[in-house]
Amino acid sequence: MSLSRDTLRGWGFTAPALIWTLAFFVVPFLVMAAMSLATLEGRTLVWGLHADNYRELLEKRYLWRAVVVSLQITLTVTAVSVALAYPLAWIIAFRVPKRWQRLALLLAILPFWTSYVVRSYAWLTVLSKEGVVNQVLLSLHLIAEPITLANTRFATVTGFVHFFTMLLTLTIFANLIQLPPNYRRAAMDLGASAFQTFRHVVLPLTLPGIVTGAFLTFVLCIGDYITPQILGGNTELTVPQVIMVQLGRRADFPLAAALAIVLMGLVTLAYLACARWLRLDRI
Amino acid sequence: MTAPVTLTGLNHWFGTYHALRQIELSIEAGEYVTLLGPSGCGKTTLLSVLGGFVQPDEGRVMIGTQDMARVAPAKRPTTTVFQDYALFPHMSLRDNVGFGLRMAGQGRRARHAKAEEMLDLVGLAQAASKRPHELSGGQRQRVALARALAVEPEVLLLDEPLGALDLALRRQMQDELKQIQRRVGTTFVHVTHDQEEAMAIADRIVVMNAGRIEDEGTPQRIYRQPRSLFAAGFMGEMNQIAAMGTGAALETPLGTLPVAASGPQTLCLRPEALGTTGSLPLGTAVVKDAAFFGTHCRAHLAPEAAPEVILTAHLPPGDVPPPGTRIALAVAPEDLTVFPA
Amino acid sequence: MKALPWIFLAAMGVFIYLPVGALVLFSFQGGTLPVPPFNGPSFQWYADILGDRDLMAALGHSMLVGLGSSAVATLLGFTAAYGLARHHLPGTTLMRAMLIAPLCVSYLIIGLGLLIMVQRLGLGLGLSLGTAGIGHVVINLPLCFSIIYASMGAQQLSAERAARDLGATEAKVVLLITVPMLLPAIAAAFFLSFTLSWDEFIISFLLTRFDVTLPVEIWSMLRSGLSPRLNAIGSLVFLVSVVVVLAMETLLFGKRK
Numbered sequence: 001m002s003l004s005r006d007t008l009r010g011w012g013f014t015a016p017a018l019i020w021t022l023a024f025f026v027v028p029f030l031v032m033a034a035m036s037l038a039t040l041e042g043r044t045l046v047w048g049l050h051a052d053n054y055r056e057l058l059e060k061r062y063l064w065r066a067v068v069v070s071l072q073i074t075l076t077v078t079a080v081s082v083a084l085a086y087p088l089a090w091i092i093a094f095r096v097p098k099r100w101q102r103l104a105l106l107l108a109i110l111p112f113w114t115s116y117v118v119r120s121y122a123w124l125t126v127l128s129k130e131g132v133v134n135q136v137l138l139s140l141h142l143i144a145e146p147i148t149l150a151n152t153r154f155a156t157v158t159g160f161v162h163f164f165t166m167l168l169t170l171t172i173f174a175n176l177i178q179l180p181p182n183y184r185r186a187a188m189d190l191g192a193s194a195f196q197t198f199r200h201v202v203l204p205l206t207l208p209g210i211v212t213g214a215f216l217t218f219v220l221c222i223g224d225y226i227t228p229q230i231l232g233g234n235t236e237l238t239v240p241q242v243i244m245v246q247l248g249r250r251a252d253f254p255l256a257a258a259l260a261i262v263l264m265g266l267v268t269l270a271y272l273a274c275a276r277w278l279r280l281d282r283i
Numbered sequence: 284m285t286a287p288v289t290l291t292g293l294n295h296w297f298g299t300y301h302a303l304r305q306i307e308l309s310i311e312a313g314e315y316v317t318l319l320g321p322s323g324c325g326k327t328t329l330l331s332v333l334g335g336f337v338q339p340d341e342g343r344v345m346i347g348t349q350d351m352a353r354v355a356p357a358k359r360p361t362t363t364v365f366q367d368y369a370l371f372p373h374m375s376l377r378d379n380v381g382f383g384l385r386m387a388g389q390g391r392r393a394r395h396a397k398a399e400e401m402l403d404l405v406g407l408a409q410a411a412s413k414r415p416h417e418l419s420g421g422q423r424q425r426v427a428l429a430r431a432l433a434v435e436p437e438v439l440l441l442d443e444p445l446g447a448l449d450l451a452l453r454r455q456m457q458d459e460l461k462q463i464q465r466r467v468g469t470t471f472v473h474v475t476h477d478q479e480e481a482m483a484i485a486d487r488i489v490v491m492n493a494g495r496i497e498d499e500g501t502p503q504r505i506y507r508q509p510r511s512l513f514a515a516g517f518m519g520e521m522n523q524i525a526a527m528g529t530g531a532a533l534e535t536p537l538g539t540l541p542v543a544a545s546g547p548q549t550l551c552l553r554p555e556a557l558g559t560t561g562s563l564p565l566g567t568a569v570v571k572d573a574a575f576f577g578t579h580c581r582a583h584l585a586p587e588a589a590p591e592v593i594l595t596a597h598l599p600p601g602d603v604p605p606p607g608t609r610i611a612l613a614v615a616p617e618d619l620t621v622f623p624a
Numbered sequence: 625m626k627a628l629p630w631i632f633l634a635a636m637g638v639f640i641y642l643p644v645g646a647l648v649l650f651s652f653q654g655g656t657l658p659v660p661p662f663n664g665p666s667f668q669w670y671a672d673i674l675g676d677r678d679l680m681a682a683l684g685h686s687m688l689v690g691l692g693s694s695a696v697a698t699l700l701g702f703t704a705a706y707g708l709a710r711h712h713l714p715g716t717t718l719m720r721a722m723l724i725a726p727l728c729v730s731y732l733i734i735g736l737g738l739l740i741m742v743q744r745l746g747l748g749l750g751l752s753l754g755t756a757g758i759g760h761v762v763i764n765l766p767l768c769f770s771i772i773y774a775s776m777g778a779q780q781l782s783a784e785r786a787a788r789d790l791g792a793t794e795a796k797v798v799l800l801i802t803v804p805m806l807l808p809a810i811a812a813a814f815f816l817s818f819t820l821s822w823d824e825f826i827i828s829f830l831l832t833r834f835d836v837t838l839p840v841e842i843w844s845m846l847r848s849g850l851s852p853r854l855n856a857i858g859s860l861v862f863l864v865s866v867v868v869v870l871a872m873e874t875l876l877f878g879k880r881k
Binding site: 072180182183185186187188189190191192193200204205209 | 334336355356357358360361365366367369371372373382383386387430431434548574597
């Protein structure tokens with residue numbers, strides 16, 4: 001087999017990125033996978049093919065409970081975010097006059113660019129006992145006493161939904177605006193109501209975009225440590241939080257690696273569930 | 284399923300741009316009308332007003348006996364064949380064609396039967412289960428036509444329907460469109476910028492320019508006796524010669540012609556009207572160059588009386604005259620048209 | 625019914641701007657708690673953070689890591705995109721999949737993998753800003769690659785062919801034709817990488833030790849509870865991001881009209 005000059009040069013251009021990805025993504029991942037099969041004897045690490053960590057995961061309630069909590073939060077967040085972002089993107093794409101469209105979109109996602117840590121913190125101040133939300137509800141006499149909003153799953157979900165609604169609005173808007181306007185015109189011309197046009201034409205055609213956005217939401221949400229850590233208040237732990245506990249206090253790297261592999265498994269399942277519609281090369 | 288259309292006092296602005304200027308137009312039931320003009324002339328806007336996609340700022344749009352100016356597209360007895368066809372890519376041809384019937388609440392069996400009947404009308408009965416992306420451009424065009432006709436509209440609107448097709452296919456589809464229109468009897472309003480296409484299919488052509496109707500009438504009438512200089516130029520190649528009217532006659536560089544006019548005028552002559560056999564002599568001219576075109580021989584001529592005026596003529600295709608040949612020019616008086624300059 | 629979309633739009637506006645509004649408003653708080661009632665405006669917290677050595681050092685580190693990792697990610701993303709788009713290589717699909725793969729993996733897992741590799745295998749890399757930068761290149765490379773790869777169209781290809789036809793070497797073609805023509809995509813990739821790296825927490829948290837980036841520093845400040853200081857630093861970071869985003873918007877998208 002002889003390599004042409006063209007191929008050799010192509011390798012020359014492509015190799016650095018491939019090597020980087022190999023060295024700092026694939027290899028660490030394999031090391032981590034191997035680590036998940038190692039075990040701790042006292043404080044010393046023993047490599048090998050042990051299933052101890054995975055067994056522990058099934059046996060200890062606080063570990064598998066974290067998987068359940070993570071899945072519940074992530075699925076809720078994904079569903080609520082899509083439900084809020086779709087109409088928002090729709091209104092910006094089709095109701096807001098053309099000349100204001102870019103501005104409306106920019107405004108709708110501007111807070112997206114606040115620092116991730118800061119955004120969760122800001123929600124904490126807003127939802128705290130003395131925070132804006134409680135103050136407003138009190139002054140409207142909707143509640144008699146401040147209610148506990150911060151340090152709950154509600155707070156975690158709210159923080160996540162805020163972030164992902166903006167992200168999804170952007171991706172769904174991009175999908176809606178790419179749709180040739182004559183599709184909607186043709187549907188209405190043939191007698192479809194606004195809802196029928198949405199149901200039979202726009203929704204099926206934007207489904208790949210929605211699913212891609214939802215998948216991205218799933219991946220980012222299930223792997224996030226910050227938001228539940230700041231807003232959830234340790235009342236219940238998610239998988240990333242448990243991983244960080246293993247790394248910190250207990251220095252149990254093998255168990256942390258096993259949990260990370262489980263997280264990967266969940267993402268893979270989500271991927272398989274929506275593979276039919278995914279267009280990852282078009283994010 | 285056909286209705287007349289009457290437009291009265293139609294005006295529309297896009298911002299400060301006056302897109303439709305005082306349009307008055309009547310279209311008879313079952314007529315095939317083309318709106319012809321260059322891009323930006325307002326023909327597509329006019330079609331959008333008929334379809335309900337643009338609400339005119341002023342004026343009335345009567346379809347049958349009802350004013351439609353404020354009625355939504357879905358509620359109008361019109362359907363549109365879009366320039367890009369706008370076939371729904373996620374539906375089979377059957378579902379595309381049956382879409383309007385489905386929206387009207389027809390049952391699956393009835394609408395499939397009707398959809399297949401319409402696909403048969405356009406010669407695509409075999410392809411009912413295919414998706415639009417599996418079709419050629421011409422086939423997509425037919426599906427778009429079938430889809431628009433399936434709901435039995437009173438008026439069918441076609442927005443540059445053949446614009447995306449190559450020339451041979453366009454000519455073939457023109458014939459088919461005409462045949463289908465004869466068969467279904469629906470009023471067709473067809474927008475195009477191609478005057479040959481307009482002449483090939485229309486019962487009546489409406490020539491538009493800068494938001495106005497410049498001329499309307501049968502293809503022959505508009506081609507032979509256009510009512511405006513714009514219509515004259517847009518319908519085909521035209522020799523335009525500056526002239527001066529003296530009341531009873533017209534002074535031209537080619538001599539004095541018996542045409543009543545006064546003041547500065549533009550004399551218009553089609554290339555094929557210039558020849559050697561007409562009753563009205565125009566002096567002699569020298570052939571500058573000539574080329575064989577199959578159906579005719581296209582020549583540039585310099586009249587001896589005014590060598591700076593170069594005329595284009597379509598001479599009989601017999602012998603191609605070599606440069607320098609002298610020709611005695613003559614025209615038929617009815618082929619002369621004159622417009623104030 | 626007609627008003628429904630606008631009511632929804634207004635409600636979403638409140639939801640989206642509620643935390644940011646509170647953040648910025650209470651950064652001017654006169655007291656020591658960033659909650660109502662507001663008694664200000666006071667600039668004491670801004671003075672406080674601008675005088676904070678650790679915070680300003682962290683800000684500098686974030687800039688450094690952001691600029692460095694984005695530059696490397698953009699460069700690698702560009703060369704890979706060029707190599708795959710312009711040369712016929714066996715296994716192109718597989719290589720594209722591998723380059724995009726980190727996009728589907730949680731940052732936490734990428735950071736954890738690197739942490740384990742660095743800590744357990746040594747490899748001469750300690751925990752430092754540089755290691756965090758390596759991690760940021762891993763997460764941003766897929767984005768840079770896809771953005772630039774997607775914009776390599778037929779238009780550039782014919783310009784490149786024309787240049788080669790006129791005698792340019794491949795290096796000249798890349799520098800004089802491809803890069804200038806793809807500049808909007810390259811700049812977009814760079815800016816996006818920068819904003820992501822600038823804001824990234826978990827990888828920096830796991831892979832740095834003594835010198836930390838801004839999000840990690842803010843995180844450690846957060847442990848001492850709510851304070852208008854955090855509002856002030858948060859508002860400042862937001863302002864920087866907004867300026868970068870607006871600059872990108874006007875530079876890259878303003879011209880296209």
